[in-house]
Amino acid sequence: MRIVALAALALVLTGCEQPAGEAVSRVELGEDGESGTTVTSDCKKVEFEGSALTHCIADPADHRITTSLGPKAGEPFRSLPNLAGGRAADAPLVAFAVNGGMYDDAGQPIGYYVERGERLKKLNQNEGGGNFHMLPNGVFFGSGAKWEIKTSDDFYKNVSDRPRFGTQSGPMLVIGGKLHPEISDDGESKKIRNAVGIGSDGRAHFVISEGSLSFGRLARFYRDELKVPNALFLDGTVSSLWDPATGRLDNGLPLGPLIVVEKKD
Structure with a gap:
């Protein structure tokens, strides 16, 4: 019920990598309080070059990945609380979910988008x-x-x-093990950002920063720490x-x- 209640609080604002402010409200609900059980998270907090990050791993052996724009034949969800409210019946299947690419003022993708085939x-x-x-983007x-x-x-x-x-x-952050040629080491643009990379073992690494950081630092985390050959920026500020x-x-x-990582049955 708490998730559904939060869905009603979704802010009616606009933007995609907005220029100012800490745009995302970090809500911590705690462990599965209604059942009293503890569920293992696929996400963990890490630090890289002084920046706090959350690193979530999707493994093809344990997870499946779907994209989700909104309810079938409905308007876009526009928020994770709205997604959570719409997934209340099968929420236990959700390992984690993140924003998944750039979009226009109506919430529609501006680039290639496929959902359930x-x-x-x-x-684009x-x-x-x-x-x-x-x-190159990707x-x-x-x-x-x-x-x-x-x-x-x-x-x-x-x-x-x-x-x-x-x-x-x-943009792409890492291409064939090398940083995007136009990304500087630590540029002036610093925002909350998130991205996804695929490791050589086929696992997907989703990373979201807990504070503002540059493209370069996020890209280096993928190249130097996670050692993924390819990584793609998903968005900033709205991340x-x-x-x-963890609630x-x-x-x-x-x-x-939105990108939803589900646990396999």
């Missing part, structure tokens, strides 16, 4: 301003137990079969996490596409 948005190969168009996608991240150009040239899920965002095991349910600026 249905493509709702074509690959346009040039422009902003983080999304800081080329696509996080997968079917079954195989999850991948490719640059959008690589995806366009080499992926012919439609995946079960997919979301396009940008949010739902971790049912964390972030709320803040309206979101667009």
Whole structure:
């Protein structure tokens, strides 16, 4: 009931990597208080170069990944509390969920987006301003137990079969084990940010910062600490996490596409 109540408090604001403020409200509900049981979280707090991060791991052996924009034939959820309210019946299946890519004022994805095998948005190969168009950008996608991240150009040239899920965002942080060429070591732009990377073992590493940090520091965490060959920026300022095991349910600026990591039955 507490999750449903929180859903009603979703803020009616706008934005995607908004320029100012601590936009996300960190909500800690505690352990599964209603049942009195403790559930192991797939997320842990870590520190890198003085920045506090939360690192969540999805393993193909234990999890499946879906994208979620909103209820079927409904408007976008726009927040993790709204997602949690909509998933109340099967919430125990949720390992964690995060915001999953960039979007327009209505919460619709601005790039490639596939949900449960249905493509709702074509690959965006346009040039422009902003983080999304800081080329190369990329696509996080997968079917079954195989999850991948490719640059959008690589995806366009080499992926012919439609995946079960997919979301396009940008910029890439790590490409073939190297940092994005336009990302500086520790640039002036510092925000709460989150991203996803795929390790050589096929596991997906979702990272969200607990405070403001630069693109460069987040990218180095993926390259140097996690040693993933490819990592993709998901968004900034709006970055949010739902971790049912710890009771964390972030709320803040309206979101667009969401990535849900579920436990396998």
